[in-house]
Amino acid sequence: MMALEILPGLIIAIPFLAAAFNRIPGLSDYRTFVDWISIIAAALVATLAGVLCFYALESPVIHWVGGWEPREGTVIGITLVADATSTGFIFITAVLTTAALAFIYKRYETIGSFMHILTLIFLGAFSGFVLAGDLLTMFVFLELMGICSYILTAFKIRDEAPIQAGFNVAVVATVGSFIFLMGSAMMYGLVDTPNIAQAADRLSNLPASPALGISISLLITGLAVKTALFPFHFAHADSHSVAPAPHAGLFGAVLMQAGLYGIARLSGLLLDVPAINIEMFPTLLITAGVLTAIIGAVMSIAQNHLKRLLAFSGIAHIGIAAVGVGVLNTNGLAGASLYVVGHAAVKMSLFLIAGVILHQFSTIFAGKLSGLSRKSWILTAMLVVGALALAGVPPSGLYGGKVLIEEGLKDIGLGWIIYILYFSAALTGAAVIRFTVRVGSSTTPDDEDPVYVHEGSKETIQKGGFFYMSAIPCILLIAGVFITLSPQVTGGIERAAERDFNRSAYVDLVIFDKKEQFVKTATQDFWKIDYLAKGIASGLFAVGSGVIFASRRFDTSRIRRGPLAMLRNLHSGHVGDYMTWLIFGTVVTTGWFFWQL
Template sequence: MNALVPLPVLLPVLGAGASLALLHHPRIQRWLSLGVLSAVVVIAAVLLVEADRSGPQTVWIGAWPETLGIVLVADRLAALMLLVSAVVTLAVLAYSVGQGMTEDEEGAPISIYHPTFLVLVAGVANAFLAGDLFNLFVSFEMLLFASYVLLTLGGTAARIRAGTIYVLVNLLSSTLFLISIAVTYAATGTLTLAHLTQRLAELPDHVSLMIQLMLLTTFAIKAAVFPLSLWLPDSYPTAPAPVTAVFAGLLTKVGVYAILRVQTLLFPYSPLTDLLLCAALLTMIVGILGAIAQSDIKRMLSFTLVSHIGYLILGVALASRAGTAGTTFYVVHHITIQTALFLVLGLVERRAGSTALMRIGGLARIAPLLAVLFFVPAMNLAGIPPFSGFIGKVGLFQAAQADGGWLAWTLVGAGAVTSLLTLYAVAKTWAVAFWRTPLEAHEALEAIGADAAVPGHDTHARQHRGHVHTAQGTVSRTDIEEARRLEDDDAPDRDFHKLIEAGEDNRHSPLGMLVPAAALVAVSVALTVVAGPLYALGTRAADDLHDRTAYLTSVLTEEQP
């Protein structure tokens, strides 16, 4: 099965080239992209079965000398991440196709979107499979190049502004990564991870520590670990819904994966536990405090994304098999949940015309299916039992309790508080956006002023002054006043809701967008059903990471002459 290892990278790259050649045939582009990602899902599933059954699957690319060789390794962790990323990217692509069919003016141009998206998928897959630092660097550059294009699709001022911040931050992290690679090669003469496990141990402690800190800083920026996370909440919310979904679900997790791989494989005896625990603590607390202060659902979810990175870093920081197993399970959970929530939020934005809490209401009555699709992953994100979020947090808390240190116990308390505050944030969102009536939304908007309702969106507010968004479209203030008068007159046959439902611009959720979002929500629920086997797989992956024997044997015995 070693021959299958390069295919999750090779197929999307070839698909991107073919898609680019088919710029004037968007229908063929769509089917080509969907076919490529479907094939990647199947291949990733086969690789996971083989890695779990027979050990890591390894392949060397090209006839390079051993210190310069390009090696791809699909062990249990890499194959699991590859499968999860393939499933969510397939769902996001299908959602994008559905959104494109609606001819949404904010939507991405299909001719550019598909090849760029496939390059992003190839970069993510290559990052999970990379067996050397330089190939990992190339992987990040592939996915970042694609993300620059996807983030600024449409060319709006907000997207260009957010894209500028995103590009500058990632150029800084890429430069630091390149410097780290140069220092590592100068000190050891190799960049292959399997060789580095041996040669880093021979270096003076201060040199090894410097390399470790440089790599950790690089990956912490990409993973949005506090205080290197300030760029994320301003960058992600401006992108189109499918782009935001794949960014939130995958890109930060690639950084977490890199931290986990480097810490367990290269620096197992220098875990920097206290430093990483402090970073996890601050990431949790600062992220969730930012979330509960938001009045826009996109920004709220972006801040919760930051806060839940803290749970993942907690498992890494503990440097134990139990902590690594908890992180492995939780990263699978969080990729799925976060992507599903942003896809559903795209449907909310299309139906209500906004994601600002002060501008929407009544969605639970008007679109009950959409309300359920948001409620289920939101409760999962908050860690309500028996969902997978609860199981993952319990596993991480048990690992922290086994550690026994005061910092680890502090993280248990902080994690519980973060979970409660997450519940508060999503419950507030549900109560405001889904449960209250459009009339209550309008009255709240009137109370605080239209411009204050949407911080940072003054132009949008001015364009809609005199109107209020509802679950059925945009209704003028004159209609609202008439509705209030009718309610005061106790006219049941001409009540407020009937007037709202008679409004123009009635929007429905396109089936092409609704089905992929619902499917991903169903996958998130399925994680709870298969939590036992999945956690057991994560435990076996953690055993491999801490033992290292299977990984090193696979790479070094397959090495080219």
């Protein structure tokens, strides 16, 4: 067992060490060295996290940093909690990071080692955030992860759009982290411990007070800013559309989801106490999730630029996963987990496809690109499969996730919301179909350029490597499409959701080192006819509306008046506007908690 307990520490340490190796003077000039060190480190983290996840499904592993274990029920040290959900999430991220690094290997030529270092630090910080058992460690790693994402957003520093988006996202997301820090400091003042398990334990004897309400609402708001929920999503959309393709994929697939993971963890542990009216939380998060899903999906179908389209599509899907978390029962949380896993693979592969298209044809703007289906049937086929997977056609992970979320919503009597989620998901699929149809035709489209995002300078890009680069998204896409077929994966996710978000089990595990045995509950049947019908219907809707909106008569990107134009004007790229939205969101959340306390 000793060997297992050291793994959580190693998972965090390996990427940081590899990042340091990449700066050894002399060696850092050898591109092959840098590439191999990075890829091996990320793959090693994936292997270790996979092994740990396998064991943690039976019994979670706790790592006390420096051996400072709790004394007589009082936590005095820093803890890393490796349960199936956290290690599984690290496994997914490490696999995607490996894919991103393997992609960088062929895509860029003269970038030195900075991109690799930032990617590795991102992975290490991500693991630290997910494993952290106390609020202050969470803050440190959350902000480290954020810093990497700001630099990567502004990586093409000679272009105008990346520096503007980098500035916006750095300001907005940093304020989000600081709001989270304010909340954790106030929580510390209330319960005299930063440890989440101990805080959950002590909160159960605490009376309701304004300080408690403000503290919880600031914690949730700070994480919601990182999750890109409405009205905090503006800067994230800009960031994802200008970051280098592999990193945009990482942001869309796991960075926002890390914030959602934090919300799920904290809401399960800190909200379920007598002092707080837990009933009000689902309403708040489900409302935010549904609004995010609709706005993301509508904005997605109005884009002509593939990466910006995918950025909004990612925001729509994080809204859907947030609804699953907001349900706050086992089905909803399991659904959100499965949804995030399936979405991560599909979204990463679509962003990498965007990278390949950019590599081959120097543009991913629908007004400039034409005849894609003639030039490359592989890319066209992958785009269509990805679009169907996003729409939730069985057996993709997004389908399985929505089935579980639907069950969760039915448990709290809000079953009708699932139709809004299917509609949003179908619209994001339609957006990709629309793009594929527009760039697939051989007629030259008009050269009007309503959405203008600069792309990187071409001299840094390698020649060739098309099949190598297309193979990576292809593998990810296959994994994302067939994941629901594996009963091991879906059953494991359901069991993990039942155990890992259970408050008393978590407290017993961390403070008292007691491992509760969970009986395996009945697993969900994903193949009932009405689920299948909904999934296939939303796929058909995606194809149909995608083709219709691609035609010139119903071109969504040409609309200059009405609600859609107003919505587009809200995404102004102006940092002051985004800050105003952030203040508005914070006031609404805090006011809501106060009103319901």
